Amino acid sequence: MTTDSQTAYAALRTKAIESLLIEAGIITTGAVDDICRAYEEDIGPLRGARVVARAWCDEDFKRRLLDDATAAMAELGVGGFAAERVVAVENTDAVHNAVVCTLCSCYPWGVLGLPPTWYKTPEYRARMVREPRAVLAEFGVQLPDDVEIRVWDSSSDVRYMVLPMRPRGAEGLSEEQLAGLVTRDSMIGTGLPIAPER
Amino acid sequence: MNGPHDLGGLPGFGAIPIEVDEPLFHESWHARIFGTTFASAVARALRIDLQRCAVEGIPPALYMSTTYYEWWLHALEECLVDAGALTREAIDERVQRLATDPDAPLPERDDPEFDAIVQAFIHHGIPAPPEPVQRTARFAVADAVETTVVEHPAPGREHTRIPGYAQGKTGVVERVLAPQSLPDAVVAGRGELPEHVYAVRFRARDLWPDAGARDSVCVDLWESYLRPAGAGPAATKETS
Numbered sequence: 014m015t016t017d018s019q020t021a022y023a024a025l026r027t028k029a030i031e032s033l034l035i036e037a038g039i040i041t042t043g044a045v046d047d048i049c050r051a052y053e054e055d056i057g058p059l060r061g062a063r064v065v066a067r068a069w070c071d072e073d074f075k076r077r078l079l080d081d082a083t084a085a086m087a088e089l090g091v092g093g094f095a096a097e098r099v100v101a102v103e104n105t106d107a108v109h110n111a112v113v114c115t116l117c118s119c120y121p122w123g124v125l126g127l128p129p130t131w132y133k134t135p136e137y138r139a140r141m142v143r144e145p146r147a148v149l150a151e152f153g154v155q156l157p158d159d160v161e162i163r164v165w166d167s168s169s170d171v172r173y174m175v176l177p178m179r180p181r182g183a184e185g186l187s188e189e190q191l192a193g194l195v196t197r198d199s200m201i202g203t204g205l206p207i208a209p210e211r
Numbered sequence: 212m213n214g215p216h217d218l219g220g221l222p223g224f225g226a227i228p229i230e231v232d233e234p235l236f237h238e239s240w241h242a243r244i245f246g247t248t249f250a251s252a253v254a255r256a257l258r259i260d261l262q263r264c265a266v267e268g269i270p271p272a273l274y275m276s277t278t279y280y281e282w283w284l285h286a287l288e289e290c291l292v293d294a295g296a297l298t299r300e301a302i303d304e305r306v307q308r309l310a311t312d313p314d315a316p317l318p319e320r321d322d323p324e325f326d327a328i329v330q331a332f333i334h335h336g337i338p339a340p341p342e343p344v345q346r347t348a349r350f351a352v353a354d355a356v357e358t359t360v361v362e363h364p365a366p367g368r369e370h371t372r373i374p375g376y377a378q379g380k381t382g383v384v385e386r387v388l389a390p391q392s393l394p395d396a397v398v399a400g401r402g403e404l405p406e407h408v409y410a411v412r413f414r415a416r417d418l419w420p421d422a423g424a425r426d427s428v429c430v431d432l433w434e435s436y437l438r439p440a441g442a443g444p445a446a447t448k449e450t451s
Contacts, residue, residue, distance in 0.1 A: 045246030115219030
């Protein structure tokens with residue numbers, strides 16, 4: 014529970030630290046704005062969606078992505094902070110992958126942007142490793158009983174992204190149209206791509 | 212459990228609080244603490260392992276009743292004071308001054324070179340060490356491994372990246388990952404000790420008897436957290 018007065022105090026304390034760091038010559042006046050702007054305007058899940066759409070269209074790229082995702086994504090200019098080393102894990106009819114960080118909230122920022130709040134909550138971090146099927150159901154994802162759910166607990170500097178299965182009925186769509194079907198949650202593993210309109 | 216942060220598998224938590232179309236930051240100060248922490252890391256005034264360790268030192272009741280960016284604020288202050296970059300007195304004094312003038316403008320300091328390094332971090336990540344680590348991996352894909360047990364962890368002073376639920380268990384190497392500095396050693400002041408990291412796959416049932424029979428959990432574990440399976444009585448690891 015966070016009260017308004019705690020919020021006001023946290024805001025003051027944050028500003029005090031930022032001000033003192035500027036005066037100490039450690040950071041600049043514009044640095045915090047620059048950083049926030051990059052994640053607000055530029056670095057988001059559209060990046061990962063482009064990677065997934067390319068993998069759906071190009072078998073050779075998909076192979077490179079599963080072999081060395083960091084290098085393959087760099088071909089599309091995707092990467093950066095908290096995506097220095099990325100592993101892509103492929104969903105199949107037999108295995109559904111999903112990502113969590115139980116110890117903090119590690120997430121592939123350079124591929125998907127900053128994580129949603131639920132990803133950082135004790136609820137998700139505690140439950141996803143132990144009862145993934147129940148958690149996925151809360152996200153509206155129902156998987157057949159014979160599918161293995163493989164949860165990746167992101168405990169090192171390697172960041173994981175899920176390569177979801179290409180939805181049925183997406184034949185004939187362009188790579189750009191396919192990217193529009195790739196949701197953020199489908200690359201975390203708590204969602205599936207959007208089914209194309211028929 | 213290594214500390215209040217070590218949540219994997221803990222029972223009793225309710226529904227995931229899913230928010231549709233949420234903003235990137237819910238409060239303007241969340242954006243400021245995010246950016247200030249990021250900029251401090253760029254300036255090498257803050258190291259992520261130490262930041263995590265500081266979060267882990269929050270008393271459990273407080274950890275559970277506060278949220279992500281409150282943890283970040285606590286951790287940034289702890290790390291900057293520990294490193295001698297700022298003093299607690301200076302922060303307290305500035306908070307008092309700002310309380311009477313919360314909209315006071317930030318101090319002015321330009322440094323195009325620093326701003327360029329910030330952009331490089333955002334778009335290209337933390338620079339890799341100039342020399343790749345030459346090391347032979349002890350384990351290979353499909354090797355069975357046993358994990359260490361961290362005894363009497365001291366959250367906030369000691370640090371490890373092996374979750375409690377994965378300690379003292381047997382799993383199989385799923386992937387061999389490039390060497391990374393051992394976080395335990397960094398926080399203990401023992402410097403850079405790069406080791407191979409392995410994505411180790413555990414049967415969920417071997418971790419929790421109530422888990423799905425088909426399901427599995429993969430955890431990235433440093434080489435020194437592991438030993439060959441079946442090599443005798445489980446070794447424990449001192450965290451001091």
